[in-house]
Amino acid sequence: MEKCIELAKKAEGLTSPNPLVGCVITDEFDNVIATGYHHKYGENHAERDALLKINKGEGDTLYVNLEPCSHFGKTPPCTDIIIEKGIKHVVIGMLDPNPAVSGIKKLKEAGIDVTTGVLEDECKKLNEVFIKNMTQKKTFVAIKTAATLDGKTATSTGSSKWITSEKARAEVKIIRNRYDAIMTSSSTIIADNPQMFHRKKIILDRELKTNPESQIYKQGEIYLFNEKKDGLNGNINFIKTPVKDGKISLEFVFEKLYKLGIMSVLVESGGKLSGRTLKYADKIYHFIAPKITGDNSSKSCFDFQKITDISQCLNFRIDGIQTFNPDILLTYYPIGK
Numbered sequence: 001m002e003k004c005i006e007l008a009k010k011a012e013g014l015t016s017p018n019p020l021v022g023c024v025i026t027d028e029f030d031n032v033i034a035t036g037y038h039h040k041y042g043e044n045h046a047e048r049d050a051l052l053k054i055n056k057g058e059g060d061t062l063y064v065n066l067e068p069c070s071h072f073g074k075t076p077p078c079t080d081i082i083i084e085k086g087i088k089h090v091v092i093g094m095l096d097p098n099p100a101v102s103g104i105k106k107l108k109e110a111g112i113d114v115t116t117g118v119l120e121d122e123c124k125k126l127n128e129v130f131i132k133n134m135t136q137k138k139t140f141v142a143i144k145t146a147a148t149l150d151g152k153t154a155t156s157t158g159s160s161k162w163i164t165s166e167k168a169r170a171e172v173k174i175i176r177n178r179y180d181a182i183m184t185s186s187s188t189i190i191a192d193n194p195q196m197f198h199r200k201k202i203i204l205d206r207e208l209k210t211n212p213e214s215q216i217y218k219q220g221e222i223y224l225f226n227e228k229k230d231g232l233n234g235n236i237n238f239i240k241t242p243v244k245d246g247k248i249s250l251e252f253v254f255e256k257l258y259k260l261g262i263m264s265v266l267v268e269s270g271g272k273l274s275g276r277t278l279k280y281a282d283k284i285y286h287f288i289a290p291k292i293t294g295d296n297s298s299k300s301c302f303d304f305q306k307i308t309d310i311s312q313c314l315n316f317r318i319d320g321i322q323t324f325n326p327d328i329l330l331t332y333y334p335i336g337k
Protein backbone atom coordinates (compact mmCIF):
# COMPACT_ATOMS: atom_id res chain seq x y z
CA MET A 1 0.00 0.00 0.00
CA GLU A 2 2.95 2.31 0.65
CA LYS A 3 4.02 1.71 -2.95
CA CYS A 4 0.47 2.51 -4.16
CA ILE A 5 0.61 5.86 -2.34
CA GLU A 6 4.06 6.59 -3.77
CA LEU A 7 2.84 5.82 -7.30
CA ALA A 8 -0.33 7.87 -6.84
CA LYS A 9 1.69 10.95 -5.80
CA LYS A 10 3.45 10.98 -9.18
CA ALA A 11 0.29 12.56 -10.59
CA GLU A 12 -0.13 15.29 -7.97
CA GLY A 13 -1.74 18.32 -9.59
CA LEU A 14 -2.89 16.38 -12.68
CA THR A 15 -5.92 14.30 -11.68
CA SER A 16 -8.41 16.85 -10.30
CA PRO A 17 -11.36 16.46 -9.87
CA ASN A 18 -10.41 12.79 -9.71
CA PRO A 19 -8.50 11.25 -6.79
CA LEU A 20 -4.83 10.20 -6.67
CA VAL A 21 -4.64 6.44 -7.09
CA GLY A 22 -1.81 3.93 -7.37
CA CYS A 23 -1.98 0.16 -7.91
CA VAL A 24 0.39 -2.80 -7.42
CA ILE A 25 -0.22 -6.37 -8.66
CA THR A 26 1.63 -9.37 -7.24
CA ASP A 27 1.75 -13.02 -8.29
CA GLU A 28 1.01 -15.98 -6.00
CA PHE A 29 4.55 -15.76 -4.54
CA ASP A 30 4.12 -12.04 -3.62
CA ASN A 31 6.42 -10.84 -6.41
CA VAL A 32 5.40 -7.49 -7.87
CA ILE A 33 4.52 -8.15 -11.53
CA ALA A 34 2.91 -4.82 -12.50
CA THR A 35 2.30 -1.33 -11.17
CA GLY A 36 0.17 1.53 -12.38
CA TYR A 37 -1.35 4.84 -11.41
CA HIS A 38 -3.96 7.33 -12.54
CA HIS A 39 -1.72 9.62 -14.61
CA LYS A 40 -4.15 12.38 -15.49
CA TYR A 41 -7.84 13.31 -15.39
CA GLY A 42 -9.66 11.46 -18.19
CA GLU A 43 -6.97 8.79 -18.57
CA ASN A 44 -7.06 5.17 -17.35
CA HIS A 45 -7.61 4.52 -13.67
CA ALA A 46 -4.69 3.06 -11.74
CA GLU A 47 -6.08 -0.51 -11.71
CA ARG A 48 -6.59 -0.54 -15.49
CA ASP A 49 -3.14 1.04 -16.02
CA ALA A 50 -1.56 -1.85 -14.08
CA LEU A 51 -3.85 -4.66 -15.31
CA LEU A 52 -3.22 -3.85 -18.97
CA LYS A 53 0.42 -4.86 -18.32
CA ILE A 54 -0.44 -8.49 -17.41
CA ASN A 55 -2.16 -11.45 -19.07
CA LYS A 56 -5.25 -13.20 -17.72
CA GLY A 57 -4.41 -15.47 -14.78
CA GLU A 58 -0.95 -13.98 -14.09
CA GLY A 59 -2.00 -11.77 -11.18
CA ASP A 60 -2.95 -13.06 -7.75
CA THR A 61 -3.38 -9.96 -5.53
CA LEU A 62 -4.16 -6.39 -6.51
CA TYR A 63 -3.38 -3.56 -4.08
CA VAL A 64 -5.03 -0.17 -4.53
CA ASN A 65 -5.33 2.83 -2.20
CA LEU A 66 -8.98 3.58 -3.13
CA GLU A 67 -11.93 1.23 -3.66
CA PRO A 68 -12.11 0.28 -7.37
CA CYS A 69 -14.96 1.92 -9.27
CA SER A 70 -17.93 -0.09 -10.47
CA HIS A 71 -19.55 2.51 -12.72
CA PHE A 72 -18.96 3.96 -16.19
CA GLY A 73 -17.33 7.38 -16.02
CA LYS A 74 -14.77 8.61 -18.53
CA THR A 75 -13.44 5.02 -18.53
CA PRO A 76 -15.18 1.61 -18.02
CA PRO A 77 -15.53 0.15 -14.49
CA CYS A 78 -12.27 -1.10 -12.93
CA THR A 79 -14.11 -3.96 -11.23
CA ASP A 80 -14.83 -5.49 -14.67
CA ILE A 81 -11.19 -5.69 -15.73
CA ILE A 82 -10.15 -6.98 -12.27
CA ILE A 83 -12.66 -9.83 -12.68
CA GLU A 84 -11.71 -10.44 -16.35
CA LYS A 85 -8.00 -10.76 -15.53
CA GLY A 86 -8.69 -13.41 -12.87
CA ILE A 87 -7.40 -11.51 -9.80
CA LYS A 88 -8.09 -13.57 -6.64
CA HIS A 89 -7.58 -11.04 -3.86
CA VAL A 90 -8.04 -7.26 -3.75
CA VAL A 91 -6.48 -5.18 -0.94
CA ILE A 92 -8.00 -1.71 -0.57
CA GLY A 93 -6.72 1.29 1.44
CA MET A 94 -9.97 3.22 1.83
CA LEU A 95 -13.56 3.07 0.67
CA ASP A 96 -14.61 5.50 -2.04
CA PRO A 97 -16.58 8.43 -0.57
CA ASN A 98 -18.38 8.74 -3.93
CA PRO A 99 -21.83 7.18 -3.34
CA ALA A 100 -21.89 6.01 -7.00
CA VAL A 101 -19.09 3.54 -6.25
CA SER A 102 -19.87 0.08 -4.90
CA GLY A 103 -16.82 -1.79 -6.14
CA ILE A 104 -16.38 -4.07 -3.16
CA LYS A 105 -19.87 -5.57 -3.52
CA LYS A 106 -19.26 -6.36 -7.19
CA LEU A 107 -15.84 -7.93 -6.47
CA LYS A 108 -17.23 -10.11 -3.69
CA GLU A 109 -20.14 -11.22 -5.90
CA ALA A 110 -17.51 -12.40 -8.41
CA GLY A 111 -15.90 -14.56 -5.69
CA ILE A 112 -12.88 -12.30 -5.12
CA ASP A 113 -11.48 -11.96 -1.57
CA VAL A 114 -11.48 -8.34 -0.44
CA THR A 115 -9.43 -6.79 2.39
CA THR A 116 -10.12 -3.15 3.34
CA GLY A 117 -8.69 -0.46 5.61
CA VAL A 118 -4.97 -1.09 4.95
CA LEU A 119 -3.00 2.11 5.81
CA GLU A 120 -6.40 3.78 5.82
CA ASP A 121 -5.28 7.02 7.54
CA GLU A 122 -2.42 7.52 5.05
CA CYS A 123 -4.77 6.79 2.15
CA LYS A 124 -7.31 9.28 3.47
CA LYS A 125 -4.64 11.96 3.84
CA LEU A 126 -3.49 11.36 0.26
CA ASN A 127 -7.02 12.06 -0.97
CA GLU A 128 -8.17 14.66 1.58
CA VAL A 129 -9.17 17.04 -1.22
CA PHE A 130 -11.28 14.41 -3.02
CA ILE A 131 -12.94 13.37 0.27
CA LYS A 132 -13.97 16.97 1.06
CA ASN A 133 -15.23 17.52 -2.52
CA MET A 134 -17.30 14.32 -2.46
CA THR A 135 -18.70 14.50 1.05
CA GLN A 136 -19.25 18.27 1.44
CA LYS A 137 -19.45 19.46 -2.18
CA LYS A 138 -16.99 22.21 -1.27
CA THR A 139 -13.54 23.37 -2.35
CA PHE A 140 -10.65 22.24 -0.13
CA VAL A 141 -8.95 25.33 1.33
CA ALA A 142 -5.29 25.30 2.36
CA ILE A 143 -3.24 28.24 3.65
CA LYS A 144 0.48 28.72 3.28
CA THR A 145 2.26 31.22 5.45
CA ALA A 146 5.90 32.01 6.17
CA ALA A 147 6.82 33.69 9.43
CA THR A 148 9.60 34.50 11.83
CA LEU A 149 9.91 32.84 15.24
CA ASP A 150 7.83 35.69 16.64
CA GLY A 151 5.04 34.99 14.13
CA LYS A 152 5.60 37.91 11.75
CA THR A 153 5.19 37.75 7.96
CA ALA A 154 6.38 41.25 7.12
CA THR A 155 7.68 44.39 8.80
CA SER A 156 5.29 47.29 9.44
CA THR A 157 6.48 48.80 6.14
CA GLY A 158 5.55 45.60 4.24
CA SER A 159 9.08 44.24 3.72
CA SER A 160 8.97 40.42 3.58
CA LYS A 161 11.48 39.29 0.92
CA TRP A 162 12.75 36.92 2.03
CA ILE A 163 11.82 35.50 5.39
CA THR A 164 12.56 31.90 4.46
CA SER A 165 15.41 30.20 2.62
CA GLU A 166 15.61 29.14 -1.01
CA LYS A 167 15.02 25.51 0.04
CA ALA A 168 11.78 26.44 1.79
CA ARG A 169 10.66 28.50 -1.19
CA ALA A 170 11.38 25.59 -3.54
CA GLU A 171 9.08 23.46 -1.37
CA VAL A 172 6.35 26.10 -1.70
CA LYS A 173 6.40 25.51 -5.47
CA ILE A 174 5.85 21.77 -4.89
CA ILE A 175 2.99 22.50 -2.49
CA ARG A 176 1.36 24.94 -4.96
CA ASN A 177 1.33 22.30 -7.67
CA ARG A 178 -0.94 20.07 -5.53
CA TYR A 179 -3.75 22.61 -5.65
CA ASP A 180 -6.05 23.55 -8.53
CA ALA A 181 -5.51 27.26 -7.84
CA ILE A 182 -3.67 29.72 -5.65
CA MET A 183 -5.25 32.78 -4.09
CA THR A 184 -3.83 36.11 -2.97
CA SER A 185 -4.86 39.66 -2.10
CA SER A 186 -4.55 43.16 -3.52
CA SER A 187 -2.32 44.13 -0.55
CA THR A 188 0.18 41.36 -1.22
CA ILE A 189 0.30 42.16 -4.95
CA ILE A 190 0.89 45.86 -4.20
CA ALA A 191 3.55 45.12 -1.54
CA ASP A 192 5.47 42.30 -3.25
CA ASN A 193 4.52 42.28 -6.97
CA PRO A 194 4.86 38.46 -6.90
CA GLN A 195 4.75 36.32 -10.04
CA MET A 196 3.22 33.23 -8.34
CA PHE A 197 3.44 30.92 -11.34
CA HIS A 198 0.34 28.69 -11.50
CA ARG A 199 -2.35 27.37 -13.87
CA LYS A 200 -5.14 29.24 -12.06
CA LYS A 201 -4.90 32.29 -9.80
CA ILE A 202 -7.59 33.82 -7.62
CA ILE A 203 -7.15 37.49 -6.74
CA LEU A 204 -9.23 39.41 -4.21
CA ASP A 205 -9.20 43.09 -5.07
CA ARG A 206 -12.42 44.79 -4.03
CA GLU A 207 -11.81 48.16 -5.71
CA LEU A 208 -9.64 46.88 -8.60
CA LYS A 209 -6.72 48.90 -7.32
CA THR A 210 -3.89 46.54 -8.37
CA ASN A 211 -1.90 47.54 -11.44
CA PRO A 212 -2.89 45.33 -14.42
CA GLU A 213 0.82 45.37 -15.36
CA SER A 214 1.70 43.54 -12.10
CA GLN A 215 3.69 40.32 -12.57
CA ILE A 216 0.88 38.10 -11.34
CA TYR A 217 -1.38 38.98 -14.29
CA LYS A 218 1.20 37.97 -16.88
CA GLN A 219 0.58 34.23 -16.66
CA GLY A 220 -2.23 31.79 -15.88
CA GLU A 221 -5.99 31.91 -15.85
CA ILE A 222 -7.01 34.71 -13.47
CA TYR A 223 -10.24 34.97 -11.47
CA LEU A 224 -10.46 38.52 -10.13
CA PHE A 225 -13.06 38.88 -7.36
CA ASN A 226 -14.13 42.51 -7.01
CA GLU A 227 -17.18 44.65 -6.18
CA LYS A 228 -17.31 46.51 -9.50
CA LYS A 229 -17.76 44.27 -12.52
CA ASP A 230 -18.24 40.90 -14.20
CA GLY A 231 -16.78 39.80 -17.53
CA LEU A 232 -13.82 38.35 -19.37
CA ASN A 233 -10.86 40.39 -20.58
CA GLY A 234 -7.94 38.36 -21.98
CA ASN A 235 -6.84 35.92 -19.28
CA ILE A 236 -8.77 37.80 -16.59
CA ASN A 237 -12.21 36.66 -15.50
CA PHE A 238 -13.76 39.50 -13.45
CA ILE A 239 -16.27 38.24 -10.88
CA LYS A 240 -18.55 40.76 -9.21
CA THR A 241 -18.69 39.82 -5.55
CA PRO A 242 -20.83 40.84 -2.57
CA VAL A 243 -19.05 42.76 0.17
CA LYS A 244 -19.53 42.12 3.89
CA ASP A 245 -18.18 44.48 6.57
CA GLY A 246 -16.16 46.32 3.89
CA LYS A 247 -14.49 43.08 2.71
CA ILE A 248 -15.13 40.71 -0.13
CA SER A 249 -17.36 37.85 1.07
CA LEU A 250 -15.11 34.82 1.44
CA GLU A 251 -18.17 32.61 1.69
CA PHE A 252 -19.19 33.74 -1.80
CA VAL A 253 -15.63 33.27 -3.11
CA PHE A 254 -15.23 29.68 -1.89
CA GLU A 255 -18.73 28.69 -3.07
CA LYS A 256 -18.01 30.22 -6.47
CA LEU A 257 -14.71 28.35 -6.73
CA TYR A 258 -16.51 25.03 -6.34
CA LYS A 259 -19.05 26.05 -9.00
CA LEU A 260 -16.13 26.91 -11.29
CA GLY A 261 -14.76 23.37 -10.81
CA ILE A 262 -11.82 24.57 -8.72
CA MET A 263 -11.64 21.71 -6.23
CA SER A 264 -8.76 23.00 -4.10
CA VAL A 265 -7.07 26.32 -3.42
CA LEU A 266 -3.89 27.41 -1.66
CA VAL A 267 -4.18 30.85 -0.05
CA GLU A 268 -0.88 32.75 -0.01
CA SER A 269 -1.33 36.20 1.44
CA GLY A 270 -0.48 38.35 4.41
CA GLY A 271 -1.99 37.96 7.85
CA LYS A 272 -5.28 39.76 7.29
CA LEU A 273 -6.56 37.50 4.54
CA SER A 274 -4.88 34.37 5.96
CA GLY A 275 -6.51 35.14 9.32
CA ARG A 276 -9.99 35.59 7.85
CA THR A 277 -9.55 32.43 5.81
CA LEU A 278 -8.83 30.28 8.89
CA LYS A 279 -12.58 29.85 9.42
CA TYR A 280 -12.77 28.04 6.06
CA ALA A 281 -9.36 26.35 6.12
CA ASP A 282 -8.86 22.60 5.99
CA LYS A 283 -5.06 22.60 6.27
CA ILE A 284 -2.21 25.00 7.02
CA TYR A 285 1.39 24.92 5.77
CA HIS A 286 3.38 27.14 8.13
CA PHE A 287 7.04 27.81 7.37
CA ILE A 288 9.07 29.20 10.26
CA ALA A 289 12.46 30.87 9.80
CA PRO A 290 14.87 31.11 12.76
CA LYS A 291 14.62 34.92 12.88
CA ILE A 292 13.01 37.33 15.31
CA THR A 293 11.78 40.79 14.24
CA GLY A 294 11.35 41.80 17.88
CA ASP A 295 8.95 44.47 16.66
CA ASN A 296 5.35 44.20 17.73
CA SER A 297 4.32 46.55 14.92
CA SER A 298 5.51 43.99 12.33
CA LYS A 299 2.64 42.18 10.59
CA SER A 300 1.41 38.96 12.21
CA CYS A 301 0.89 35.89 10.06
CA PHE A 302 -2.73 35.58 11.25
CA ASP A 303 -4.41 38.88 12.12
CA PHE A 304 -8.18 38.76 12.38
CA GLN A 305 -9.49 39.14 15.91
CA LYS A 306 -9.04 40.81 19.28
CA ILE A 307 -9.23 38.45 22.23
CA THR A 308 -8.89 38.92 25.96
CA ASP A 309 -8.81 35.35 27.19
CA ILE A 310 -6.39 32.69 26.01
CA SER A 311 -9.25 30.17 25.80
CA GLN A 312 -10.50 32.17 22.78
CA CYS A 313 -7.57 30.93 20.68
CA LEU A 314 -8.29 28.68 17.70
CA ASN A 315 -6.89 25.17 18.19
CA PHE A 316 -5.06 22.93 15.76
CA ARG A 317 -3.51 19.48 15.50
CA ILE A 318 0.09 19.40 14.29
CA ASP A 319 0.42 16.70 11.66
CA GLY A 320 3.99 17.04 10.45
CA ILE A 321 7.30 18.81 10.99
CA GLN A 322 9.83 18.95 8.16
CA THR A 323 13.15 20.75 7.94
CA PHE A 324 14.20 22.90 5.01
CA ASN A 325 17.43 24.04 6.51
CA PRO A 326 17.53 26.44 8.30
CA ASP A 327 13.72 26.70 8.28
CA ILE A 328 10.98 24.32 9.37
CA LEU A 329 7.58 23.55 7.93
CA LEU A 330 4.74 22.76 10.31
CA THR A 331 1.68 21.21 8.72
CA TYR A 332 -1.45 21.36 10.81
CA TYR A 333 -5.21 20.87 10.69
CA PRO A 334 -8.00 22.73 12.52
CA ILE A 335 -9.37 20.61 15.35
CA GLY A 336 -12.93 19.47 14.82
CA LYS A 337 -12.89 19.58 11.00
Ligand SMILES: NC(=O)c1ccc[n+]([C@@H]2O[C@H](COP(=O)([O-])OP(=O)(O)OC[C@H]3O[C@@H](n4cnc5c(N)ncnc54)[C@H](OP(=O)(O)O)[C@@H]3O)[C@@H](O)[C@H]2O)c1
Pocket residue numbers: 144145146147152153154157158159160161163185186187188191192204205206207246247248249250268269270271272273274276299303
Ligand atom coordinates in the same frame (compact mmCIF):
# COMPACT_ATOMS: atom_id res chain seq x y z
N1 LIG B 1 5.51 35.77 4.60
C1 LIG B 1 4.49 35.38 3.85
O1 LIG B 1 4.14 34.19 3.77
C2 LIG B 1 3.73 36.41 3.10
C3 LIG B 1 2.90 36.00 2.05
C4 LIG B 1 2.19 36.98 1.38
C5 LIG B 1 2.31 38.30 1.78
N2 LIG B 1 3.14 38.65 2.78
C6 LIG B 1 3.25 40.03 3.21
O2 LIG B 1 2.03 40.39 3.81
C7 LIG B 1 1.84 41.79 3.68
C8 LIG B 1 0.39 42.05 3.39
O3 LIG B 1 -0.35 41.58 4.48
P1 LIG B 1 -1.70 42.23 4.94
O4 LIG B 1 -2.15 41.54 6.16
O5 LIG B 1 -1.53 43.70 4.96
O6 LIG B 1 -2.66 41.95 3.69
P2 LIG B 1 -3.24 40.58 3.12
O7 LIG B 1 -3.66 39.70 4.21
O8 LIG B 1 -2.31 40.04 2.09
O9 LIG B 1 -4.48 41.13 2.32
C9 LIG B 1 -5.49 41.88 2.93
C10 LIG B 1 -6.42 42.37 1.85
O10 LIG B 1 -7.10 41.27 1.29
C11 LIG B 1 -8.33 41.73 0.77
N3 LIG B 1 -9.44 40.94 1.27
C12 LIG B 1 -10.47 40.49 0.52
N4 LIG B 1 -11.35 39.87 1.25
C13 LIG B 1 -10.95 39.89 2.51
C14 LIG B 1 -11.49 39.40 3.70
N5 LIG B 1 -12.67 38.80 3.72
N6 LIG B 1 -10.82 39.62 4.83
C15 LIG B 1 -9.62 40.26 4.80
N7 LIG B 1 -9.06 40.72 3.66
C16 LIG B 1 -9.71 40.56 2.52
C17 LIG B 1 -8.50 43.17 1.24
O11 LIG B 1 -8.15 43.99 0.16
P3 LIG B 1 -9.28 44.66 -0.76
O12 LIG B 1 -10.15 45.48 0.14
O13 LIG B 1 -8.49 45.43 -1.77
O14 LIG B 1 -10.05 43.54 -1.39
C18 LIG B 1 -7.48 43.29 2.34
O15 LIG B 1 -7.00 44.59 2.48
C19 LIG B 1 2.75 42.25 2.59
O16 LIG B 1 3.69 43.13 3.14
C20 LIG B 1 3.42 41.01 2.09
O17 LIG B 1 4.79 41.25 1.88
C21 LIG B 1 3.85 37.74 3.45
